[in-house]
Amino acid sequence: MKYGHFDETRKEYVIDRPDTPAPWANYLGSPAYGAIISNNAGGYSFEKSGANGRIIRYIFNSFDQPGRYVYLRDDDTSDFWSASWQPVGKSLDEYKSECHHGTAYTNIMADYSGIHSEVLYYVPLDKTHEVWNVTLTNKSDKTRHLSAIGFCEFTNDCNYEQDQVNLQYTLFISRTYYRDQKILQVINENVVNDSVDGNAVNKRFFGLAGSEVASYCGDKEEFLGMYHTYADPVAVINGDCGNKLNYNENSCGALQTKITLEPGESKTFSFILGMKDEAAANEIMKAYENEKTCATELQELIDYWHGKLNNFQVKTPSESFNNMINTWNSYQCFMTFIWSRAASFTYCGLRNGYGYRDTVQDIQGIIHLAPEMALEKIRFMLSAQVDNGGGLPLVKYTHNPGHEDTPDDPSYVKETGHPAYRADDALWLFPTIYKYIAESGNIGFIDEVVPFANKDEGTVYEHLKRAIDFSMNRLGDNGMPAGLHADWNDCLRLGKRGESTFVAMQLYYAMTVIKYFAELKDDADYIDYINEIQYKMGSTIQEKCWEDDRYIRGYKEGGMVIGSKNDPEASMWLNPQSWAVISGLATREQSELALESVHRELNTPYGVRLMFPPYKEHAFDGALMLLFNAGTKENAGIFSQPQGWIILAEALMGHGNRAFEYFDESSPASMNDKAEVRKLEPYCHGQFTESVGSPYEGRSHVHWLTGTASTCMVGCVEGIMGMRPDFYGIKIAPAVPSDWKEFDITKNYRGKKLNIHVTNPDGHESGCQSMTVNGKAMEDNYILFDELDDVNEITLVM
């Protein structure tokens, strides 16, 4: 079943059936002013923190209500509906709608009883308020007398939990005023000096520009009426908001305007919402008296986002691939990069910092689109590396480089809840920094001095050396990096001296990367040292972790093998197989065997399982995935993030068919026609998909903010499209389905435009027969940066 389609030209996803199997959301603004909106206008807004800066209410895990509602009413017949299908929910026989989720805007269009409505929701670029720009058009042949009523439900406390739970307090601290086309809400009004016992005065506004307010309401119960719901507020039924304000209990903003429309006529006006005092609100509102403001602001958003996305575009035979790479996977990468795990319909905003590994990985997804943004975040994450080389598991939003406490300090553990270092955190810096420098050519970055989190400072090169030291100083009994608190898999507690094959492979790869940097720096002694320890590490992994046709998952403290072929449960694990290839550790023969085992034992129609069989009766002490139902999350679910790694691994091996098979199984866009199975938005990755063992195989969860965005992006761009820049140039090594006859890539590479046309006359999966750059035949599929013109026509024959 399908509820919408991709509009590639406008870079929009268009939902034409509003009764989607889950709220399908979009992200507006940034955490400075964040607004999450569903296709039925459900969602919430906040300043700075989803949990502590909440402006409007949203009830999680419920019916996608309330939200940013515009009620419409025919004042001649008293019939009413909403500009989004919900909350009124008219019969879909009579009510038609389209929700266009675009890049940082959402436009909800509806047609009902001869009235066409459009509500464009957005947060203007770099601003901290939101706009609901409404246009009503009379498509009927008679004069229509309408009311439009904008409604939002304010929280009574910026902290969303207090607002919901501490009612003996929060019901008695808020009141509203009406002045000059606006509802003004004030919280803790009597606090004069900004703060009493930690309570600060909070002021919000909800205003109308471009049309006269006919009536208003600032009291939720007055607006809805007892025993009414958002579907049938008495104010809407009566066609009059009653001019009531609240004093205690619950605030809302509701503004009615009356519109008369002749046949064919349109009128436009805007509701504006924000966390501002009256003076600031007045200033903001003024801009929207000008009819052109919204069009200008929308264009700014489009130019900004499309400008970034256009730095890498593809045209392949797969629409699903094109839609993901050109727009939606890329846009999701920016959202995870900017929002981290701050707020969604699943994350309520309570997180108080950035997860180290997640954030360093998120950066990878945007490097090819916006290396300058990546650089800023890389610096930040390096400044969250402790001087012992380990990453802070959680980097507080208040991060103060050089002055932070660490997992060695009880204060850090108490404040963050993270009891110890994790084995993998700082190792993610290696692929991320390598990719950044290769993409940007900013080789000097390795000499840049960046503070450590707790004290001292060092060059980027020194930071990386210390990351190697961190692992080397904490080896387990077999000589591989100790498990510490956990590795990438939060559920895998191998014990402090347990050992993870995955981390050992990450370390092996990190050693390869640091050698590139050491070569740049002519650091011969260090190269010798790395060669020696890398050889030793590689031999240990091969000796201790290879088992016939797979790599085991690791060793529990005390020596128990995890993920052995003969184990009754969890005998096959995905990540050590993909990373054996990515890290360059496995021989060709081992790689082929391991990847084949993955396909045979872990693959499903919806992607590759994280491991199999699920833990049920044989879990070791520390296998926390046992807490999840079989086929779910880390317990043999299809964890989405590793899909990107297996795509990359297959592509690196030149297995284009397999790489694409894995892309296609796990790509949201490929499930567009099976939305009733996937449930989640068909335009964004989720954290995981339920697998074999679940009665809901194929159902995905935890939308938008997931490391999957970046891993799949890398798997597709570096892997399938084969874009492999290095310090001096770029290799073009696609690995695609053998039935792709041709495809095109346009890429901005350090300011040079690459127009790449690939043909595949003989049906290969990978490989290069010949390549030309601006008509000149190349020796192979590598181009030195210095040989590039500003615009380059590149042809590659596979």
Ligand code: IFM
């Ligand atoms: O790697 C982790 C991530 O940091 C948080 N979500 C779950 C992943 C796998 O356990």
